[in-house]
Amino acid sequence: MYIVMISPECAPVAKVGGLGDVVQGLSRELEVRGNSVELILPKYDCMRYDRIWGLQKTYSDLWVPYHDQWFHCDVYFGFADGLKCFFIESHSYKNFFNRGIYYGDHDDPERFAFFSRAALEFMKQADKHPDVIHCHDWQTGLVPVLLYEMYKFNGLSHPRVCYTLHNLKHQGVTGDFILRQSGLDPAPLCNQERLQDNFNPSAINLMKGGIVYSNFVTTVSPRYADEIKYSDLGYGLQHTLYVHGGKFGGVLNGVDYNVWNPAIDPHIACRYTIDTLEDKYKNKEALRNRFFLRHDYKPIIGVVSRLDSQKGVELIRHSIFYALNQGCQFVLLGSSPDPDINNHFWDLKDYLNDNPDCHLELDYNEELAHLIYAGSDMIVIPSAFEPCGLTQMIAMKYGTVPVVRNIGGLASTVFDADYDDRPYNERNGYVFNDYNFEGLESALHRAIGMWYSYPEYFRELMTNGMRHDYSWNRPGSDYENIYHHIRE
Ligand code: ADP
Numbered sequence: 461m462y463i464v465m466i467s468p469e470c471a472p473v474a475k476v477g478g479l480g481d482v483v484q485g486l487s488r489e490l491e492v493r494g495n496s497v498e499l500i501l502p503k504y505d506c507m508r509y510d511r512i513w514g515l516q517k518t519y520s521d522l523w524v525p526y527h528d529q530w531f532h533c534d535v536y537f538g539f540a541d542g543l544k545c546f547f548i549e550s551h552s553y554k555n556f557f558n559r560g561i562y563y564g565d566h567d568d569p570e571r572f573a574f575f576s577r578a579a580l581e582f583m584k585q586a587d588k589h590p591d592v593i594h595c596h597d598w599q600t601g602l603v604p605v606l607l608y609e610m611y612k613f614n615g616l617s618h619p620r621v622c623y624t625l626h627n628l629k630h631q632g633v634t635g636d637f638i639l640r641q642s643g644l645d646p647a648p649l650c651n652q653e654r655l656q657d658n659f660n661p662s663a664i665n666l667m668k669g670g671i672v673y674s675n676f677v678t679t680v681s682p683r684y685a686d687e688i689k690y691s692d693l694g695y696g697l698q699h700t701l702y703v704h705g706g707k708f709g710g711v712l713n714g715v716d717y718n719v720w721n722p723a724i725d726p727h728i729a730c731r732y733t734i735d736t737l738e739d740k741y742k743n744k745e746a747l748r749n750r751f752f753l754r755h756d757y758k759p760i761i762g763v764v765s766r767l768d769s770q771k772g773v774e775l776i777r778h779s780i781f782y783a784l785n786q787g788c789q790f791v792l793l794g795s796s797p798d799p800d801i802n803n804h805f806w807d808l809k810d811y812l813n814d815n816p817d818c819h820l821e822l823d824y825n826e827e828l829a830h831l832i833y834a835g836s837d838m839i840v841i842p843s844a845f846e847p848c849g850l851t852q853m854i855a856m857k858y859g860t861v862p863v864v865r866n867i868g869g870l871a872s873t874v875f876d877a878d879y880d881d882r883p884y885n886e887r888n889g890y891v892f893n894d895y896n897f898e899g900l901e902s903a904l905h906r907a908i909g910m911w912y913s914y915p916e917y918f919r920e921l922m923t924n925g926m927r928h929d930y931s932w933n934r935p936g937s938d939y940e941n942i943y944h945h946i947r948e
Pocket residue numbers: 476477478479481764765766793794795823824825826827829848849850851852
């Protein structure tokens with residue numbers, strides 16, 4: 461099949477979180493399976509240009525109809541880790557993608573509505589007729605709407621659309637002027653069955669548009685699929701997902717083991733496998749050296765996370781002090797676009813600055829993340845909600861035992877050492893239910909106790925996690941089946 465991914469992110473070039481990893485990993489898996497895959501992304505000024513190979517302008521003068529004018533774009537082509545990527549550069553006075561950030565501006569809905577229109581206009585003008593267009597999150601929710609309301613009659617009648625919801629917290633709720641600017645007539649679209657927001661009747665919801673208009677809708681774990689359909693984690697889209705339930709399902713994300721794999725990782729101090737697990741501890745020493753932590757017989761507990769309320773920032777904070785009190789070391793790599801959360805963690809960093817057992821790195825650093833996964837003994841993920849979560853699956857590949865909340869994709873991938881029903885050789889971490897300090901402590905206490913008192917059993921948990929296959933192999937096949945299904 462010929463598949464075009466239209467996405468706001470793709471690792472390692474333009475990555476904010478798991479969405480970037482997923483688009484990269486899934487695209488690569490689909491190629492390995494013999495499909496032809498191309499990606500269309502915005503050409504952000506803040507991308508990792510050092511990770512793009514052979515970037516060059518391939519289409520000059522792509523004129524995109526927008527806001528009763530024609531906006532001038534150029535399209536660049538380059539390989540991002542071997543994937544064929546087209547980057548749309550907008551020269552409009554609105555300066556859509558030269559803001560030094562990926563998201564977080566007041567006009568994000570407009571920036572990505574423009575990107576959606578530009579991506580389809582590019583496909584039309586470049587004569588691209590993929591079997592499937594796969595779009596991701598609210599930023600590309602308008603793609604299927606534009607395709608079926610406009611481009612279908614305009615030369616793009618072949619493609620079918622698969623749409624993946626990565627996080628329902630962000631839905632692209634905005635005014636109907638976005639539709640007019642994109643060239644659509646708002647009148648037939650602004651109603652309950654189509655794009656009208658379920659909470660605010662005077663607003664439209666781009667993610668809802670994506671759900672209504674796509675041929676198939678997926679989300680990133682089966683558990684999250686239920687949570688967003690039947691609980692307030694749907695943030696108002698429960699009814700829409702229920703109505704469209706016949707074309708909706710959860711597919712657990714995979715991890716790209718070409719990127720996240722201690723046997724071949726170029727970013728860690730010493731490579732290792734399940735058979736050379738002792739070498740993991742060279743990474744622990746390297747992590748200590750990097751952050752000037754003392755060398756002592758203690759476990760290192762790590763966190764690699766966006767510092768967002770979704771990720772349970774108050775529980776992350778609590779886990780630092782709890783772990784230090786329980787004789788552990790703590791390493792955090794995290795960043796937040798929210799100034800309140802950021803300031804809070806900077807104060808915390810100041811406060812803990814002289815502690816030889818703790819380091820907070822308040823930054824986004826892709827390479828450093830690898831060393832933390834490799835050098836830590838455990839990783840804490842106390843999320844309020846978690847659509848899938850990749851960090852627990854990555855950690856397990858590195859023999860780092862996850863301590864997680866029983867929610868979303870975390871619940872589908874981490875099985876409690878003490879309480880799960882599965883056989884012992886499938887248990888791989890520690891899980892707690894209640895989103896509060898006591899819940900978190902109940903799991904951390906057991907994990908730390910196991911590390912100190914029963915190291916052989918702790919090691920079994922490490923190897924159980926390493927052995928489990930969370931690669932893209934199975935989800936890649938699931939997505940192929942979905943594509944075949946919608947083609948038929
Ligand atoms: P989300 O998409 O909600 O952020 P996921 O667990 O699905 O969460 O994916 C997070 C991805 O982002 C992982 O690859 C993780 O290693 C990476 N990541 C998160 N925070 C940072 C950071 N501060 N520096 C480097 N990588 C990070």
